[in-house]
Amino acid sequence: EKFKGGLSKTRDSFVGAMNELMMEYRTVDEEFFEELEDILIAADVGVNTVMELVDELREEALRRNIKDSVNIQPLITEKLSELLVRSEQETKINMQDGELTVILVVGVNGVGKTTSIGKLANKFKQEGKKVMLAAGDTFRAGAIEQLEVWGERTDVDVIKQQAGSDPAAVMFDAVQKAKSRGADVLLCDTAGRLQNKVNLMKELEKVKRVLTREIPDAPHEVLLVLDATTGQNALSQAKIFKEVTEVTGIVLTKLDGTAKGGIVLAIRNELDIPVKYVGLGESVDDLQEFVAEQYVNGLFA
């Protein structure tokens, strides 16, 4: 249900256009496939993914002897689901049973990083876990205070130092405190400066080094937050972060605010990083684990 609501904008435009194409009862010919390509690209599915998808559809339509638009619809749904499911990526968080799980959250400013950390804190708390936050974005003005607002809202401790301090020192302190207070999950905010790739890489490496020194296999997750409304920009951000650090999962925010929900398909197909959560609104409950079947059903059912 959440998925359905959150995807309504995408459903209205993308599926609306799809239905128009299907319902005209026309011959499935080259012109048909070209229109289909246009619709998918407009939904931000991504050119490479669209080409792949439509090529498969062409072949399969030929093989199954499908000649008209009405009969090709189930095949399209099937191919879209296949595309999402076939990579069989792990969407569960790598939780350490009975020990501290450290999750590093990365992403550029404005994508919804702080909000997503708050939503995740809430989610883990609801699962009965003790959660703490580390204010590792010491660079951006207001980032620490903003995280504290979420700390209060979700009633979890925020470990911080003053603005401008060394993020690695904040992390060290946060891990010590999380361990001594018996926390299950430590969510670590980080600065999201993409302007200087080398600095970003150095900072993230230093932070990771500190974490690994304290807990050998930490961080257990590196979640990259991407804003779905930025479309192909989100894809290029992901490519840069992938070069800079090892990203284990994606939180795709603001899916409710875009008609271009097809970006999920592009991310799955072109990045080889699993989408683990999607943001479907601004409130604390508006974060859903990503389930491919639910996504496809949210679009078509």
Ligand code: GDP
């Ligand atoms: P940060 O700079 O990356 O930490 O971004 P924020 O967490 O401050 O979020 C930026 C804006 O996006 C805020 O107004 C949030 O309420 C909004 N936002 C975050 N996630 C979502 C989402 O899933 N859906 C919608 N509609 N808005 C979101």
